[in-house]
Amino acid sequence: NAGVMQNPRHLVRRRGQEARLRCSPMKGHSHVYWYRQLPEEGLKFMVYLQKENIIDESGMPKERFSAEFPKEGPSILRIQQVVRGDSAAYFCASSRLNYKGSGANVLTFGAGSRLTVL
Amino acid sequence: AQKITQTQPGMFVQEKEAVTLDCTYDTSDPSYGLFWYKQPSSGEMIFLIYQGSYDQQNATEGRYSLNFQKARKSANLVISASQLGDSAMYFCAMRENYGQNFVFGPGTRLSVLP
Numbered sequence: 001n002a003g004v005m006q007n008p009r010h011l012v013r014r015r016g017q018e019a020r021l022r023c024s025p026m027k028g029h030s031h032v033y034w035y036r037q038l039p040e041e042g043l044k045f046m047v048y049l050q051k052e053n054i055i056d057e058s059g060m061p062k063e064r065f066s067a068e069f070p071k072e073g074p075s076i077l078r079i080q081q082v083v084r085g086d087s088a089a090y091f092c093a094s095s096r097l098n099y100k101g102s103g104a105n106v107l108t109f110g111a112g113s114r115l116t117v118l
Numbered sequence: 119a120q121k122i123t124q125t126q127p128g129m130f131v132q133e134k135e136a137v138t139l140d141c142t143y144d145t146s147d148p149s150y151g152l153f154w155y156k157q158p159s160s161g162e163m164i165f166l167i168y169q170g171s172y173d174q175q176n177a178t179e180g181r182y183s184l185n186f187q188k189a190r191k192s193a194n195l196v197i198s199a200s201q202l203g204d205s206a207m208y209f210c211a212m213r214e215n216y217g218q219n220f221v222f223g224p225g226t227r228l229s230v231l232p
Binding site: 033035041042043044045048056089091093105106107108109111112 | 153155161162163164165168209211213219220221222223224225
């Protein structure tokens with residue numbers, strides 16, 4: 001009964017390279033959220049996806065960042081041409097159902113992926 | 119507009135004492151859920167407690183209870199009998215029915231003193 005699996009746990013990239021962060025939601029969960037956390041700060045929402053659909057990407061920078069949650073396979077957060085300011089912990093979380101009328105659908109978090117840009 | 123406010127960047131409490139972590143929220147949605155998460159120094163996010171906007175009673179989970187005051191739009195977390203292992207960051211979060219998104223507050227760092 002694996003929880004939310006994120007990999008890699010740690011990723012080091014040089015400026016200008018690409019970073020790909022993967023997230024496999026909990027079994028039975030069809031909703032995935034990505035958050036970014038800078039050191040000593042809270043979690044900033046980036047994007048909310050269901051299978052094959054982006055529901056809300058209002059927190060994602062318009063350039064260089066993209067996310068997908070394909071029908072098969074994990075959700076991917078992709079950062080192109082990374083800059084030092086992208087260094088952060090990126091958390092993925094999943095939930096079972098849409099909240100509407102279905103009670104408390106708690107977000108279950110992965111352990112996070114820590115990106116360091118040199 | 120800030121949807122979740124946590125006014126205490128840091129709090130100290132003596133071991134075995136109770137502590138209240140403040141959280142106020144802003145929404146016009148009549149249906150929403152409020153959540154508290156704990157983030158220890160190891161970094162993982164741990165769900166603690168949930169309160170629904172229509173719940174009549176305050177939520178409790180072991181040593182955690184949520185002091186829900188709907189009219190004041192506050193959802194304070196009360197930790198009773200603090201333990202050293204309670205030292206961590208604590209985040210209040212809200213999910214609106216129509217917004218579907220989870221929004222987190224800036225967090226409160228709790229330090230439990232021996």
